[in-house]
Amino acid sequence: SQKIEQNSEALNIQEGKTATLTCNYTNYSPAYLQWYRQDPGRGPVFLLLIRENEKEKRKERLKVTFDTTLKQSLFHITASQPADSATYLCALPHANNAGNMLTFGGGTRLMVKP
């Protein structure tokens, strides 16, 4: 079955630095991958989608890469701010997807210190 792995340990960085989060997957070749942000006690919020034929996608200070050979996506936040502190989830379409069902990784908590 498909498996998605994100670093379960919190990532602590200094304000202004670039945060890089990793999402690895196995037993699957997804057509796309999505990244979400989740704040404590709230539902996830969609950030970016990257398709299998796209190497890189940018949105403001966010950048996502997708390496289908390595089966890995990297999520970067440049010039990080304390307000970027949250848990970031990657999500892939379900292997037997008949709609837009997603399977989520465990998430990585990012802490940006001022």
Next chain:
Amino acid sequence: GAVVSQHPSRVICKSGTSVKIECRSLDFQATTMFWYRQFPKQSLMLMATSNEGSKATYEQGVEKDKFLINHASLTLSTLTVTSAHPEDSSFYICSAGQGGNQPQHFGDGTRLSIL
């Protein structure tokens, strides 16, 4: 942007009570809605997929008689936790999708605490 409203945000009730959670898509029609459960510091676990006008599809290990789902319209899905017990205490989140590779839009979750 697409907005999903989930109500109530928090429920505290006695064991044996049935609890209904509503999920509404406010500005779009959702052909599919999803119900997730999330334990502290863990990821979202899909419980069931709800399609308007048809029976919900439950994930393995999720009791359909325990977690009743009704998707009466393209903008409303409800999850009823029947005869809730302390082990049902969790954070329940719904989302709505528009199909294809479109992102899911999430409600803000319901914190359910069973005493």
